[in-house]
Amino acid sequence: MTYCLRIADIPTNERPRERLIAYGPKSLATAELIAMLLGTGQGPGKLSAVGLGQYILQKLGENQRDPLEVLREMSPQELMEIPGVGPAKATTILAAIELGKRTFYSRPPERKEIDSPEAAAAALSHELMWQPQERFALLLLDVKNRLIGTKLLTIGTATETLAHPREIFREVLRHGATRAIISHNHPSGSLEPSPEDIQLTRQLLQAGQLLQIPLLDHLILGNGDFQSLRQISGLWEEYPQGD
Structure with missing residues (x-):
């Protein structure tokens, strides 16, 4: 018919x-x-x-x-x-x-395991390391910490960028990731976290607990180097992620 x-x-x-x-x-x-x-x-x-x-x-x-x-x-x-x-x-x-x-x-490419802050920084360095403006990016990971992809979320001024927790976890969920690492750069080269960096990390850790999506780290990149907030702060002891 x-x-x-x-x-x-x-x-x-x-x-x-x-x-x-x-x-x-x-x-x-x-x-x-x-x-x-x-x-x-x-x-x-x-x-x-x-x-x-x-x-x-x-x-x-x-x-x-x-x-x-x-x-x-x-x-x-x-x-x-x-x-x-x-x-x-x-x-x-x-x-x-x-x-x-x-x-x-087609066979999907073998996903790289992100098993250290060094591996995470290497995956993000192209997007963040030598940029003249502050950028905020996201590493999307599966349950075995294998890299699903990277996502550049925001581009700010030479000294400031903004990223809202809602936007960050929306991207995590949209790509089917089960855990994440956030990162931004400091064009000045300083790796010292600002009070705003600490506050955002605290909010994201709380959201990660609520959504059961572990936030594994927050990296700051600049001047060819990086800093892991998980390694230098007690935030992950304050807000355990179950990872």
Whole structure:
């Protein structure tokens, strides 16, 4: 069964693109996913994009074949034999299939373990060490202290930057991290923590206890060196992180 209803005639909240945004790609039928790639319809009976997607699946499924299995091995020329599929549509579909294959077979890189303040400072030095403005960055770690990624949160003036605990833990949660290290630089080269640095660290340690997301350290970088607040302060004894 195919249908000729135009995408523009479908209520906005029921259109494939809007449903994908609201509910994710798994909420769409295969024909709707193909329609997202086609962009426009046509073919026999001037089908809509979704209708053309259904028609393509029907043609590929002839002789009781699995249409997706057939599609995985098709050439552009074979796909263009289907009415309504020209070079642009064929190459877009096959490019998406190839991208899906590469994504499926790719192996994630081995995550580096951050097992010391030195390792954390090395991971952050590119973002922070020699910058003329104060920057605040975040190391995102998994449960085994392996590096998921780094996130530059704010850039301030030559002497000041701001980072709110809400923004910091939002990024931790958004990236699926289970623990974190925060860091900022002092363009002056001084590694001495300011009262504001201590107060922010205290707030983040309290939030880490509440959210059960350990904050492992707060590093200050500058002039080719670094300082670990965990090593020089008693804040982690005051607010244990369970790490």
